[in-house]
Amino acid sequence: MRHIQFIRSNTFLWxxxxxxxxxxxxxxxxAFVYQKLDNYLIARSDRMITTQINFMSDLPHGRRVRAVxxxxxxxxxxxxxxxxxxAAGTRLAGNIDRVPSGLALDGTVQGARLNPLEAAAGRxxxxxxxxxxxxxxxxxxxxxxxDETREISSVVGQALALGVLPAFCLCVLAxxxxxxxxxxxxxxxxxxxxxxxxxxxxxxxxxxNADDPFARLARIVxxxxxxxxxxxxxxxxxxxxxxxxxxxxxxxxxxxxERGRTHAVTLEQLQxxxxxxxxxxxxxxxxxxxxxxxxxxxxxxxxxxxxxxxxDEILHExxxxxxxxxxxxxxxxxxxxxxxxQVWGDRDLLFxxxxxxxxxxxxxxxxGGQVELELKLDDGRALVRVSDTGPGINEQEREAVxxxxxxxxxxxxxxxxxxGLSLVAAIIKLHGFRLIIGPAPGGRIEIVAxxxxxxxxxxxxxxxxxSRKREVDRTIRGRLDVGTCRMSETEFRCVTSSLVAxxxxxxxxxxxxxxxxxx
Amino acid sequence: MTRILLIEDDTETAExxxxxxxxxxxxxxxxxxGVEGLDRARxxxxxxxxxxxxxxxxxxxTVIEALRNDQIKTPVLVLSALGAVDDRVRGLRMGGxxxxxxxxxxxxxxxxxxxxxxxxxxxxxxxLLAGPLELDLIERTARRxxxxxxxxxxxxxxxxxxxxxxxxLLTRAMLLEEVWNYKFVPATTNLIDVHMxxxxxxxxxxxxxQLIHNVRGSGFILRAxx
Numbered sequence: 140m141r142h143i144q145f146i147r148s149n150t151f152l153w154x155x156x157x158x159x160x161x162x163x164x165x166x167x168x169x170a171f172v173y174q175k176l177d178n179y180l181i182a183r184s185d186r187m188i189t190t191q192i193n194f195m196s197d198l199p200h201g202r203r204v205r206a207v208x209x210x211x212x213x214x215x216x217x218x219x220x221x222x223x224x225x226a227a228g229t230r231l232a233g234n235i236d237r238v239p240s241g242l243a244l245d246g247t248v249q250g251a252r253l254n255p256l257e258a259a260a261g262r263x264x265x266x267x268x269x270x271x272x273x274x275x276x277x278x279x280x281x282x283x284x285x286d287e288t289r290e291i292s293s294v295v296g297q298a299l300a301l302g303v304l305p306a307f308c309l310c311v312l313a314x315x316x317x318x319x320x321x322x323x324x325x326x327x328x329x330x331x332x333x334x335x336x337x338x339x340x341x342x343x344x345x346x347x348n349a350d351d352p353f354a355r356l357a358r359i360v361x362x363x364x365x366x367x368x369x370x371x372x373x374x375x376x377x378x379x380x381x382x383x384x385x386x387x388x389x390x391x392x393x394x395x396x397e398r399g400r401t402h403a404v405t406l407e408q409l410q411x412x413x414x415x416x417x418x419x420x421x422x423x424x425x426x427x428x429x430x431x432x433x434x435x436x437x438x439x440x441x442x443x444x445x446x447x448x449x450x451d452e453i454l455h456e457x458x459x460x461x462x463x464x465x466x467x468x469x470x471x472x473x474x475x476x477x478x479x480x481q482v483w484g485d486r487d488l489l490f491x492x493x494x495x496x497x498x499x500x501x502x503x504x505x506x507g508g509q510v511e512l513e514l515k516l517d518d519g520r521a522l523v524r525v526s527d528t529g530p531g532i533n534e535q536e537r538e539a540v541x542x543x544x545x546x547x548x549x550x551x552x553x554x555x556x557x558x559g560l561s562l563v564a565a566i567i568k569l570h571g572f573r574l575i576i577g578p579a580p581g582g583r584i585e586i587v588a589x590x591x592x593x594x595x596x597x598x599x600x601x602x603x604x605x606s607r608k609r610e611v612d613r614t615i616r617g618r619l620d621v622g623t624c625r626m627s628e629t630e631f632r633c634v635t636s637s638l639v640a641x642x643x644x645x646x647x648x649x650x651x652x653x654x655x656x657x658x
Numbered sequence: 659m660t661r662i663l664l665i666e667d668d669t670e671t672a673e674x675x676x677x678x679x680x681x682x683x684x685x686x687x688x689x690x691x692g693v694e695g696l697d698r699a700r701x702x703x704x705x706x707x708x709x710x711x712x713x714x715x716x717x718x719x720t721v722i723e724a725l726r727n728d729q730i731k732t733p734v735l736v737l738s739a740l741g742a743v744d745d746r747v748r749g750l751r752m753g754g755x756x757x758x759x760x761x762x763x764x765x766x767x768x769x770x771x772x773x774x775x776x777x778x779x780x781x782x783x784x785x786l787l788a789g790p791l792e793l794d795l796i797e798r799t800a801r802r803x804x805x806x807x808x809x810x811x812x813x814x815x816x817x818x819x820x821x822x823x824x825x826x827l828l829t830r831a832m833l834l835e836e837v838w839n840y841k842f843v844p845a846t847t848n849l850i851d852v853h854m855x856x857x858x859x860x861x862x863x864x865x866x867x868q869l870i871h872n873v874r875g876s877g878f879i880l881r882a883x884x
Contacts, residue, residue: 414875424761428741428843435742459812460838463852487743487841498845559845 154314158307165303172299173292180291184267184283185248192246192269192281195221200275204232218284220253220266226276235280242280244272253282265289324353340368381430385423392419429558436488436565444485450521450588451476453490454512457497461510469506470527472497475513480521482588484570492566495559496525496584503529503582526583537576660775661685663704665695665721666737667713675708678764679771692716699725704732706774708767711738711749719752726753733774737762743841765876769827776826788824789869789882791861793817802861802869812837813857820870820880829877854878 195206207221211234222235230237238244239251246269253263268282327345334342343364344357392415399412458474465472482489493512500510508528515522567574567586577583662684666672669690676686687702689695692713699707699721711718722734734756736749741759749757756770786793792801793814800807800817809817819837820828830850834840838849858870871879 425843431741432842435744459810460849460853461846463856464846464849467852491842495845502846 151311151314151318154311154318157314158310161306161310162303165299165306169296169299172295176291176295180285180287181250181267184285185269188267188269188281188283189246189248191221192271192279195279195281196271196273200277203277203279207232218287220268220280220282220284222278222280224278224280226278228278231277233280235282238270238278238280239268242268242270244270244278246271250285251282321353328357335364340364340371381426384426388419388422388426390419392416392423395419426558429562433558433562433565436562436569439569444487445483446486447481448484448486448489450480450482450489450514450523451478453486453493454514454523456490457494458512460494461497461501465501465504465510468501468504470501470504471509472501473509473511475511477513477515480514480516482521482570482572484572484588488566488569492563492586493523493525495563496586499559500525500527500529500582500584503527505529521586521588523586523588524583525585526577526581529582531578531580531582532576534578659683659685660706661687661702661704662771663687663689663695663698663702663707663732665689665692665707665713665718666710667691668710674764675767678768682768684771692718692721696721696724699730699732700728706771707732707734708771709734709736709754711736711740711745719749719754722753733777735767735770735774763829763876765827765873766829766831769829769832769877772826773823773828773832776823786818786821788821788880791817791821791869791880791882793821802863802866805863807860809857809860812853813860816853816857817861820878821882824880824882827873827877827879832877 191210195203195210198206203223207223210221211219220233220235222233222238223231224238225231228238235253239253242251243249248267248269251266251268253266253268264284264286266282266284268280270278270280272278324345331342331344343361346357346361347354395412395415399409399416403409403412454474454476458472462472497510497512504510504527510525510527513522513524513526515524563584564574570588572586572588575585575587577585660683662679664672664675664679664686666675666688667690672688672690676688679686687698687704689698692715695709695713696716698704709718709721713721718736718738722736725732725734734754736754736757737760738745738749738757739760746757746759755774758767758770784795786795790803794800795818798814800809800814816833816837819833833850833854834844854870854872861870862868869880869882871881873879
């Protein structure tokens with residue numbers, strides 16, 4: 140609950156930050172408008188009073204007074220000021236009391252505060268003012284009120300302020316609303332996840348119809364949950380297989396011991412019984428060992444033991460090991476090597492894989508048949524082909540043979556623990572190679588590998604849920620980055636990654652519990 | 659009398675091992691934990707040690723490491739329920755001389771202890787002799803008395819390994835690990851037997867005294883002494 144509150148305040152901070160940015164932006168806009176307006180009005184006033192003073196200066200002395208009066212009369216808004224003064228400084232005409240002190244009488248425009256006649260008592264208006272000493276010694280002063288600039292500015296300012304206030308409120312409200320909405324959805328998701336954690340693997344997150352990041356995220360998590368559910372079900376299936384295969388020899392051992400205990404009368408009989416029991420236990424042990432080995436390879440993502448492996452050497456070695464066995468069975472074992480090929484991999488594991496394939500091939504080739512280990516370099520890729528003249532693997536069984544403990548019905552009575560090909564598949568996957576099972580009749584299995592190259596081979600064992608999770612994480616992150624709802628992105632990430640992590644951890648826990656047999 | 663120190667925390671396993679070894683006239687001392695075991699090893703100088711990897715208090719590998727740091731080079735057989743290749747490599751790297759995964763057959767344990775106690779013949783030797791057998795490691799030739807034996811490279815390696823450890827029980831697992839360099843258990847269980855059958859056929863010709871013996875349920879022995 141605490142971190143949900145934290146998120147809420149976080150969202151609010153976001154909203155406040157956006158609102159503050161908006162206010163700042165409006166203030167900046169206002170300053171800009173004010174500045175531009177001010178400059179424009181001053182320039183216009185300056186132009187106007189310069190024209191007027193020029194005009195009046197050019198008039199003959201007698202007409203000037205009239206012109207001043209006329210000019211003031213036409214000014215209904217009382218923004219113009221004119222003063223005509225004698226050389227001594229006495230006012231001859233106009234509405235300016237006296238020549239403002241500090242006014243340069245050379246025709247340059249400047250800003251000043253004016254004391255006109257009517258407003259002698261109060262503060263005069265701020266004006267742009269220009270003065271000039273005329274040829275006959277009189278002084279003419281023309282000014283224009285620029286207070287209206289301030290008025291206009293204040294109007295503009297008010298308008299902007301009126302705009303910014305609702306925008307600010309809207310931001311905060313939107314933040315609150317989004318936060319509340321997200322929180323509600325997180326709460327719903329949280330409840331579902333709690334149920335999943337409690338073991339209800341069929342539960343899914345609500346996806347909704349909208350195409351927002353949350354819905355997309357829910358879909359991603361749901362597809363991950365689908366995958367995991369399938370995996371867990373498959374694992375429990377494997378668990379049953381393992382239980383069956385382990386129990387069979389153990390049952391035999393138990394029966395032998397029980398019967399021996401009651402019926403054996405001589406030492407020889409007892410020893411015979413014990414031998415049987417030991418054989419049964421050894422077979423179960425062999426299965427456990429093979430399973431552990433399989434788990435070891437499947438869960439290994441390390442490529443520490445990787446190096447350049449000369450495949451032709453391995454093939455010769457495998458042939459060397461299996462040659463006498465093949466010969467005993469009357470099977471011709473041969474090696475066909477096109478040229479020397481190197482691949483990047485773990486020598487011991489590759490040897491194990493190829494030895495397993497050869498082992499199978501020799502086992503299934505009929506007496507008088509043939510087994511061939513072939514190495515080719517095909518289009519930059521190494522190709523190891525193990526073929527035999529046995530029954531081969533038919534279409535329906537091709538995938539099944541890679542499963543643990545699968546043993547074709549036709550060959551039920553052939554000894555072996557039925558993990559050979561799963562092991563080969565795991566090794567091949569670890570290397571990032573491909574395993575191709577050729578069509579029957581005649582067994583044919585190919586390993587296709589990229590020829591040696593520097594650097595590491597990519598390897599992500601499918602069963603490694605953690606790498607799966609990383610993938611999902613990456614996808615989620617990728618999706619969120621392009622998400623439109625920027626404001627609550629942080630919160631989405633924070634909540635979902637913790638949810639995904641929690642769910643994954645608990646699911647991994649159940650997988651591990653279910654997979655106890657193997658781990 | 660050969661003295662062996664067993665460091666093992668499971669009483670039942672320990673008792674079985676002690677009884678079996680005593681029956682084969684070894685003098686066995688048993689320490690139930692790492693600290694006590696290390697003490698015993700330092701003070702009583704055993705000829706060989708059997709050390710369980712997982713021990714209460716101080717684990718087996720730490721015990722071995724401490725001994726090796728003290729320059730005590732007593733051969734050690736590590737017992738462990740951890741059978742992955744990595745675990746094995748680690749056990750050997752930490753100073754163990756051999757590694758046996760639980761559960762194991764008693765004969766396997768005894769064979770390995772005997773192998774540790776009787777270190778193989780000097781490896782600088784270029785001609786190996788065992789009874790009537792003579793193996794020239796440089797010329798890569800093998801003879802039995804006057805008779806030349808024609809061997810394939812793998813058979814040669816197998817015979818060399820057996821001659822270096824003549825009159826010693828060699829289990830299938832030992833042969834797989836040492837001669838075939840296998841790091842896994844092959845699906846075909848009689849792999850070793852087939853190869854051994856070939857070799858025996860060449861070494862023991864009809865009418866000659868049998869040198870390579872099959873010990874039922876355990877392994878093989880090359881008997882060089884009459």
